[in-house]
Amino acid sequence: MSNGDTADDIMGATYCALCAHGYADLTMQDIADESDKSKAALHYHYDSKHELLCAFLEYLYDGFVERTDPDDGTPRERLLGLIDAVLDKPDDEDEEFGTAILEIRAQAPYEPGFRERLTRFDDYLIEQLTAILEDGIEDGSFDPELDPEDTAQFIVTVLTGAATERVTTGRPVACTKGMLTEYVETHLLAGQREVEA
Amino acid sequence: MSNGDTADDIMGATYCALCAHGYADLTMQDIADESDKSKAALHYHYDSKHELLCAFLEYLYDGFVERTDPDDGTPRERLLGLIDAVLDKPDDEDEEFGTAILEIRAQAPYEPGFRERLTRFDDYLIEQLTAILEDGIEDGSFDPELDPEDTAQFIVTVLTGAATERVTTGRPVACTKGMLTEYVETHLLAGQREVEA
Numbered sequence A, B: 001m002s003n004g005d006t007a008d009d010i011m012g013a014t015y016c017a018l019c020a021h022g023y024a025d026l027t028m029q030d031i032a033d034e035s036d037k038s039k040a041a042l043h044y045h046y047d048s049k050h051e052l053l054c055a056f057l058e059y060l061y062d063g064f065v066e067r068t069d070p071d072d073g074t075p076r077e078r079l080l081g082l083i084d085a086v087l088d089k090p091d092d093e094d095e096e097f098g099t100a101i102l103e104i105r106a107q108a109p110y111e112p113g114f115r116e117r118l119t120r121f122d123d124y125l126i127e128q129l130t131a132i133l134e135d136g137i138e139d140g141s142f143d144p145e146l147d148p149e150d151t152a153q154f155i156v157t158v159l160t161g162a163a164t165e166r167v168t169t170g171r172p173v174a175c176t177k178g179m180l181t182e183y184v185e186t187h188l189l190a191g192q193r194e195v196e197a
Helices: A003-021 A028-034 A037-044 A047-068 A075-087 A095-106 A114-138 A147-168 A174-188 B003-021 B029-035 B039-045 B049-066 B075-087 B097-107 B113-138 B148-168 B175-189
Strands: none
Touching: A003 A028, A003 A037, A003 A047, A028 A037, A028 B097, A037 B039, A047 A075, A047 A114, A047 A147, A047 B029, A075 A114, A075 A174, A095 A114, A095 A147, A095 B097, A095 B148, A114 A147, A114 A174, A114 B029, A114 B148, A147 A174, A147 B097, A147 B113, A147 B175, A174 B039, A174 B148, A174 B175, B003 B029, B003 B039, B003 B049, B003 B097, B029 B039, B029 B049, B049 B113, B075 B113, B075 B148, B075 B175, B097 B148, B113 B148
């Protein structure tokens, strides 16, 4: 078995253990129990639970980038496609996983390395959204008055809020998706706003 | 000392203990240490840490309602005032408190009673925002085409996202506030959108 396979196995086991136990009570033994490895073998690859979870966040990031890489299409299509890709969980993702991720997010101020790794998700999204908005301004389909980076940050804030609400209040994301689509259609596309005198 | 004073003391001690220890590691002893009461005295008032924290969420809710009760003014002023009241932390609120609240939010699926109490905050905000938007439509200052409840939910999602980001990535809320203000000014006020043919 190559190192890559071992790492993938451990990441898969971490995913299952997080869904089963949540983050707060997670132990290296829980992760070992979900894999075909011993706890000692896990410690051979990762010094601590903290180090393993930092690696897990990087593994998630790679998957996130792959899953949300904007398709071809018009800037409008790419923007709405990216929003959908973030709001729609992968079909095989457990409900419990979003909860575990919010637990990890809440640990960002306490666990060195978590904040930087979590910020990468937002930075990646802001960069992708900004590029799409700039393309749309350039080809004339988006309002030239909009600030691409501020708008991208705003959309990311909405996406973060929807993910938090899914865990906290159990509110489905359908309303957020509808409102964000309307925001794009009526606010960001060119010719939707009256020119102020 | 009346029961009300005792309850207020315990709530104040819970606030301090959450800021000092976070939620995950919080014990009844930590809360007792922040008050002039013994752990046994705390247990006299609250059977368990869980019960005490449910009471604490209700205490926070009362403070939140008081702090965000919309002022008089035009619907536009009341809407922006409410957004500011939610985004601006009270001057005396510790940075650590937002983190403890996000930890508690992440426990909503595990701790019976947390979700209902957390949902009350959102329901209150949605109700207030919906009423303001309806008033604005009625007096002609807001776009009659907007859906008050969907719009209110969308604004709450943005506010939730900003609170999560403050903890997770440390991003300040200034950008969110600017974009939400712009959203209100250019999207919700009457006569800003071109009528679609």
